[in-house]
Amino acid sequence: MVPATPVSIAQAAALVADGDVCAFPTETVYGLGADATQEAAVLRIYELKGRPRRNPLIVHVPDVAWAMRVCAAFPPLASRLAERHWPGPLSLVLPRGAHIPDIVSAGLPSVAVRVPAHPVALSLLRAARRPLAAPSANRSESVSPTTAEHVLRSLPGVPLILDGGPCPLGIESTVLDLTQPRPRLLRPGALPLRDLLSDVPDLELPSCHFDEVPGPLPSPGLLTRHYAPKATLHLVSNPEARFVAGLPSPTGLLTHAPLPQLDGLCDVVERLPATPEAYAVDLYAALHRLDDQGMRSIVVLAPPRNEDWRAIFDRLERAASKAA
Ligand code: TXA
Ligand code: MG
Numbered sequence: 001m002v003p004a005t006p007v008s009i010a011q012a013a014a015l016v017a018d019g020d021v022c023a024f025p026t027e028t029v030y031g032l033g034a035d036a037t038q039e040a041a042v043l044r045i046y047e048l049k050g051r052p053r054r055n056p057l058i059v060h061v062p063d064v065a066w067a068m069r070v071c072a073a074f075p076p077l078a079s080r081l082a083e084r085h086w087p088g089p090l091s092l093v094l095p096r097g098a099h100i101p102d103i104v105s106a107g108l109p110s111v112a113v114r115v116p117a118h119p120v121a122l123s124l125l126r127a128a129r130r131p132l133a134a135p136s137a138n139r140s141e142s143v144s145p146t147t148a149e150h151v152l153r154s155l156p157g158v159p160l161i162l163d164g165g166p167c168p169l170g171i172e173s174t175v176l177d178l179t180q181p182r183p184r185l186l187r188p189g190a191l192p193l194r195d196l197l198s199d200v201p202d203l204e205l206p207s208c209h210f211d212e213v214p215g216p217l218p219s220p221g222l223l224t225r226h227y228a229p230k231a232t233l234h235l236v237s238n239p240e241a242r243f244v245a246g247l248p249s250p251t252g253l254l255t256h257a258p259l260p261q262l263d264g265l266c267d268v269v270e271r272l273p274a275t276p277e278a279y280a281v282d283l284y285a286a287l288h289r290l291d292d293q294g295m296r297s298i299v300v301l302a303p304p305r306n307e308d309w310r311a312i313f314d315r316l317e318r319a320a321s322k323a324a
Contacts, residue, residue, distance in 0.1 A: 001148050001152050002160065002161070002162065004024070004120040004123075004163060006123075009120065009123050009124050009127055009162065011160065012024065012127075012128075012160055012162055013124060013127035013128040013129075016033060016035050016128050016130070016132060017129075019035065019044075020034070020041065020044070020159055021033060021034045021041065021045060021048065021159065022124075022158065022159065022161070023137040023148070023151045023155070023158050023160070024121055024124050024134075024161075025120050025121065025162065026117075026121045026134075027087075027088070027116060027117045027167060027168050027169050028089050028169050028171060028190050029144040029145055029167055029170070029171070029284070030136065030144075030145040030146070030151045030161075031060065031121070031132075032045055032048065032136070032151075032158065033124070033132035033133065033134040034132065034134070035130050035131075035132065035133075036057075036059045036070070036104050036132060036133040037100065038101075039101045039102075042057070042101065042104055043103060049135060049140050049155070051140040052140065053106060054106045055106060055135075055140075056104065057105070057112070057133040057134065058113070058114055058134060058173070058175075059100065059104060059111055059112065059114075059131045059132070060113075060115070060116055060121065060133075061113060061114075061125060062126050063115060064079070064086065067092075067113045067115065069099070069131075070096075070099070070111060070113050071113060072097045077178060077183065078094060081176070085191060085195075087115040087118075088114075088115070088116075088117045088191060089114075089117070089169055089189060090114060090191045091173045091174070091176065091187075092113055092176055092178055093110050093112045093177040093178060093179055093186065094110060094111060094113065094179060095109060095111075096110050097111065104133050112175060113131075118164065119164075120162055120164040137155060137161075138150070138151070139155065142154060143227055143228065143319070144172060144227060144284050146166055146284045146285050147165075147166050148162070148163035148164070148165075150288055166285070169190040169280060169281065170190075170281040170282060170284060171190050171280045171283065171284070171311055173187075173189045173191065174187065174189035174193075174196065175187035176196070176200075176203075182204050183200050183203050184204040185203055185204065185206060187314070188310040188311035188314050190280065192276075192277070193310055193311075194307070224318060224321070225318060225319075225321045226315075226318040226319070226321075227315045227319045228318070229287045229288075229290060229291045229295075229298060231252065231290060231296055231298045232248070233297075233319045233320045234298065234299050235300050235302050235316050235317060236299060236300070236301065237301075237302045239259060239299050240261065241265060245265055247299070248296040248297050249267060249296060249297065250267035250295050250296060251265070251267055251268075251297045251298070252268045252269070252270065252293070252297070252299070253300075254286055254287070254301070255269070255300070255301040256279055256303060257274060259301060262299075266299065267293075267295070268289075268293055276312055279312055280311065300316055300320070
């Protein structure tokens with residue numbers, strides 16, 4: 001783990017050119033990068049993360065011209081979105097170009113591509129002069145890293161981690177599929193849905209409980225487990241003292257509002273801001289802190305059920321779901 005400087009960035013660029021991997025900061029989370037055009041290098045990513053091979057990777061490029069080289073087609077909507085949101089936390093799924101091997105996209109005919117808005121990521125991409133396939137730099141299914149320290153603890157085998165400080169946005173990019181006639185949201189993320197809907201009014205949203213009248217949360221067991229801390233996470237709309245007192249301790253509380261009924265009942269309280277963007281910045285770091293302090297249970301006050309909180313809700317639900 002080294003501070004990101006022109007010298008260490010040049011070292012990282014040489015490593016990836018040589019078919020190795022390195023971790024680097026982006027504005028969303030830290031990524032584990034490898035040359036997207038070298039199959040063996042990309043394979044290293046899957047091995048280091050323990051990632052299932054059927055889960056495709058996002059290809060990072062320094063600008064739109066590079067994105068066009070990575071894709072077999074770049075429709076006008078992609079150009080408009082790129083112009084408005086790149087560099088930034090938006091990944092576009094487009095037809096895959098011939099230089100990108102199957103392994104990057106888990107055999108799909110498409111490829112996800114984005115231009116990250118972090119000076120270190122951009123410098124690395126320019127120095128490397130090649131597209132970098134980069135998932136979040138953590139063991140598969142665990143909480144994504146928002147500091148270099150998180151990467152080091154999750155993936156001690158990574159040969160080089162560029163430390164660029166904490167990630168300014170804190171959750172992963174929004175992923176949009178542009179390969180179908182109608183654009184589709186594949187993953188809500190750091191680019192607010194509101195911004196996207198103004199550019200793509202016919203955006204297809206996955207059906208979800210935000211449309212329903214208030215009621216019990218849907219069974220998290222149906223979701224793929226992901227972003228999960230070591231402790232058992234309980235996502236609760238109205239945490240009652242009796243419920244919390246009965247959980248295996250030590251118990252951590254993650255909340256964005258005061259909960260006087262729980263005063264004194266939890267061993268550690270993490271208070272996050274009550275707006276979704278600010279909440280996102282510290283969410284993963286708070287989960288890492290609770291894990292580091294040995295919590296066995298984490299109670300999370302469910303955020304409001306509306307579109308502004310969709311990306312956060314998605315992460316919390318997956319973190320709360322039981323292992324398959
Ligand atoms: O913010 C981010 O996107 C971070 C930073 C490092 O850029 N990266 C990241 O990568 O979150 P990862 O691997 O953790 O998540 C990639 C997501 C997955 O949900 C994957 O299924 C989806 O993108 N994805 C990638 N390629 C795809 C494709 N060709 N078709 C559909 N989904 C794809
Ligand atoms: Mg990930």
